Amino acid sequence: MRITAAVAREKERPFSVEELELEGPRAGEVLVRVVATGMCHTDLICRDQWYPVPLPCVLGHEGAGVVEEVGEGVTKVEPGDRVVLTFASCGKCATCLRGRPSYCLNFFALNFGGARLDGSSPISADGASVHGHFFGQSSFATHALATERNVVKVPEEAPLEILGPLGCGVQTGAGAVLNTLHPEAGSSIVVFGTGAVGLSAVMAARIAGCTTIVGVDIKPGRLELARELGATHVVNGSETDAVKAVKEITGGGADFSLETTAVPAVLRQAIDALGPLGTCGVIGAARLGTEASFDMNDVLVPGKTIRGIVEGDSVPDVFIPHLVELHAQGRFPVDRLVRFYDLEDINEAARDAEEGEAVKPVLHTSRG
Ligand SMILES: [Zn+2]
């Protein structure tokens, strides 16, 4: 079928919006009309080749839409179902079988390979293959071909146009708090970087009952939003020594910290700002090969933990419906993060995201 999609054709160059051809679903695949799709930091670093995703490629991995057609053997969803698209996992490796799909042994190939595992791509332009299947979806498009494993059914009345980001950035931040760190009520947490991932963590920390929630950023507008969404304190890292400020606020150091910026010096602060037995979650995706340092004795003696967390340790079929319900109850106002753009304006959305003008751009891809 003919689709309209945004293609990343060259490193660090704008996306081009084009008419392309998309195959119908093979066995186990699900064709989705994409209603809206979020733009995540990962899309931009793949366009810019921090991660070696083959180009040209249709990126986009926070789609939400309506199932149009299912391939042979698919029983989880049927045409007409409303779905959020999330990351792909194989379902067969040891970590998938242990219920930890975001650490799937095939994670890189399935999500960043630009093709199905057999090497084929469902997308082409005038007969020439274009890489697709990015995160098992390639949702910067009017239609996406997903798989049964990475579609999550949501209720009929759920507001599809804001739910796509639950499939990646939002579950990354919220899941790090609710699935991984499990802060007890009354504990303290500091979130470094109050973009979409960090603000999702702030909202989750409030749900978990943290009574001290510190947001650290260098953009005053984002700090203001962090306060509105649940931060009890905010620190502007460009004006203040963030570690010193957090130690003062928490009376010696935070129980938990999250690093969402991928800046090595900020990771150092996130570790240094912890108190005894504190845990630092590492979430920000840096350029491959990036190294960071910490004081070994400052980790050893206070018994600190440093933990990498992918996709918020989410089991999407369980966790995304939880977030949808929390939103419906008004306890997780993810709509506050979103700014809408048309698919044709994707380069404006990317610029606004990079400049921090938009916390979470969402592209309207198809109407109706
Ligand atoms: Zn797997």
Ligand SMILES: [Zn+2]
């Ligand atoms: Zn993402």
